[in-house]
Each structure stands twice: as structure tokens, then as C-alpha cells.
Amino acid sequence: MQESAAPNDPARLAYEAFASIYDDFNHLNDYEMWIGALLPELEKHGLRKGRVLDIGCGTGRAFEPMLRRGWEILGCDLTPGMLAEARRKFGDAVPLEVADIRALPTFGEFELVWALNDVINYLAGDGDLERALAGMRANLAPAGLVLFDANTLSLFEASFASGDDEGMSVGEWRWVGQADGVEPGGVFEAQVSGGEIEPHVHRERHWTEQQIQAAMETTGLELLAVLGQREVDLQVVLEQPPDEWDHYKVIYIARAAG
Numbered sequence: 001m002q003e004s005a006a007p008n009d010p011a012r013l014a015y016e017a018f019a020s021i022y023d024d025f026n027h028l029n030d031y032e033m034w035i036g037a038l039l040p041e042l043e044k045h046g047l048r049k050g051r052v053l054d055i056g057c058g059t060g061r062a063f064e065p066m067l068r069r070g071w072e073i074l075g076c077d078l079t080p081g082m083l084a085e086a087r088r089k090f091g092d093a094v095p096l097e098v099a100d101i102r103a104l105p106t107f108g109e110f111e112l113v114w115a116l117n118d119v120i121n122y123l124a125g126d127g128d129l130e131r132a133l134a135g136m137r138a139n140l141a142p143a144g145l146v147l148f149d150a151n152t153l154s155l156f157e158a159s160f161a162s163g164d165d166e167g168m169s170v171g172e173w174r175w176v177g178q179a180d181g182v183e184p185g186g187v188f189e190a191q192v193s194g195g196e197i198e199p200h201v202h203r204e205r206h207w208t209e210q211q212i213q214a215a216m217e218t219t220g221l222e223l224l225a226v227l228g229q230r231e232v233d234l235q236v237v238l239e240q241p242p243d244e245w246d247h248y249k250v251i252y253i254a255r256a257a258g
């Protein structure tokens with residue numbers, strides 16, 4: 001694994017500190033259930049089983065459900081510490097690369113290129129989203145599909161304007177939202193500390209649907225679906241239209257335009 005991508009990036013520094021507890025901190029996230037809801041939406045747009053490029057794959061939470069369904073995976077992430085956790089769990093079953101979504105190499109042609117669970121929100125700089133989408137597009141096979149999620153204002157309010165809300169903390173680890181409130185397009189921070197980990201800050205940007213649609217047009221992606229995500233009776237529900245307050249994530253599905 002190369003280790004050269006953006007060594008001082010705030011997201012990379014945060015995830016180096018967070019990596020060892022990431023899976024435990026997020027143990028309630030059920031990727032089998034989530035992917036079981038996402039794939040049928042992709043199939044509506046002609047998804048063909050083959051290779052998936054999992055960008056910002058982290059510790060590989062999405063790997064097992066995809067391997068079980070017969071997909072070949074290439075995982076990449078900005079943070080070597082997160083990839084080390086993935087390597088520990090999956091050995092050589094999944095090739096891994098250190099890579100920044102804003103300067104993505106062309107790894108090949110993939111039937112599916114996705115970035116799951118906040119990866120897009122860690123892009124806080126102007127132009128970052130366009131660079132990321134251009135890199136995703138460049139890795140598509142003919143008729144390949146792009147999927148990513150973006151956090152809504154309701155999630156930002158619950159996680160980044162939460163103060164020292166016990167509900168955001170897990171075991172001995174504290175997640176403390178630093179913002180006084182939320183507004184569309186804002187950048188928000190939360191501090192994580194406790195146990196053996198180095199205290200660190202997560203900094204995420206809210207992207208509006210209009211900003212994402214504009215970035216897709218600039219980078220030659222055609223938007224196929226925009227879905228709001230919520231959970232009902234412990235099941236993931238994807239529905240239209242997305243709502244910043246009824247849903248906690250918005251799911252975007254796209255393909256290369258033209």
C-alpha cells in the first residue's frame with residue numbers, strides 16, 4: 001500500500017485516530033441490510049454484477065455483503081490506518097490502495113463505483129466535489145453506475161449540533177458536536193475522545209442537492225435517481241422525494257452522460 005495521499009488532510013488525521021475503534025463505535029450499522037436496500041435500486045438502472053470500486057472503503061464494512069453476492073472488489077481510502085483494519089479482516093481477498101477521492105487514479109473499469117457513509121461529506125473544500133465525481137466517472141465501465149450518499153441537515157443537527165449528548169457517545173468514547181446549529185451548505189465539527197484514542201475532530205460539509213446536481217453536470221454525470229434514506233422498524237427505507245428533515249441521508253445514483 002502506498003501511503004502518500006494527503007498526509008496532513010484533516011479527514012485522514014481524524015481517521016488515523018479513529019481507525020482502531022471505528023468498527024466498535026459503529027457496531028449498530030448493518031451493512032447487509034443497507035446494501036440489501038441499495039442494490040435493488042441500482043438494478044432498476046441496469047446494474048450488472050462484476051467489479052465494484054469501493055472509495056473511502058475504510059475498514060471494509062461493505063466488503064462481506066458484496067463478496068457474498070459474488071462481486072470482485074477494489075477498496076481504496078485516504079487513511080492507511082483504516083485500510084490496515086480492512087487488511088487485518090480480509091487478508092488478500094480484497095486488494096486495497098491508499099487514494100484520495102479528489103485525485104483518484106484510473107484503477108480500471110468498474111460496473112459499480114461507490115462511496116458509502118459520509119465519504120462525500122468529508123470533502124469540505126470548494127472544487128473537491130467536482131474532483132471526486134470526475135474521478136468516479138473515469139473509473140466506470142461502459143454502462144457502469146456511480147452511487148454515493150450525502151448526510152442531511154437532520155443528521156448534522158443530531159450529530160454535529162448535539163453538544164455533549166449521551167446519545168452520540170458509545171461506551172467509553174464521547175462524540176461531542178461542536179456546532180450551535182446547522183444551515184444548508186455549512187461545515188460542522190464534532191470532537192471524539194475517550195479510552196485509549198487520541199482526541200480528534202471530525203469535520204464534515206453539508207452538500208445541498210442543487211450543489212451535487214451542478215457538480216454532476218460539470219463532470220459529465222447523468223443523475224438517475226435521488227432517494228431519501230430513513231429506517232422504519234429497523235429496516236432501511238429508500239423513497240422519493242428526499243427530505244432534509246425526514247431522511248438522514250440522500251442517496252445519489254448516476255452514470256456517465258451521453
Ligand SMILES: C[S@@+](CC[C@H](N)C(=O)[O-])C[C@H]1O[C@@H](n2cnc3c(N)ncnc32)[C@H](O)[C@@H]1O
Binds near residue numbers: 056058061118
Ligand atoms: C465514515 S467512514 C466510511 C468508511 C466506509 N465506507 C464505511 O461505510 O464504513 C469515512 C471514510 O472516508 C475516508 N475518506 C475521507 N476523506 C477521503 C478522501 N478525500 N479520499 C478517500 N477517502 C476519504 C476516511 O478515511 C474514512 O475511511
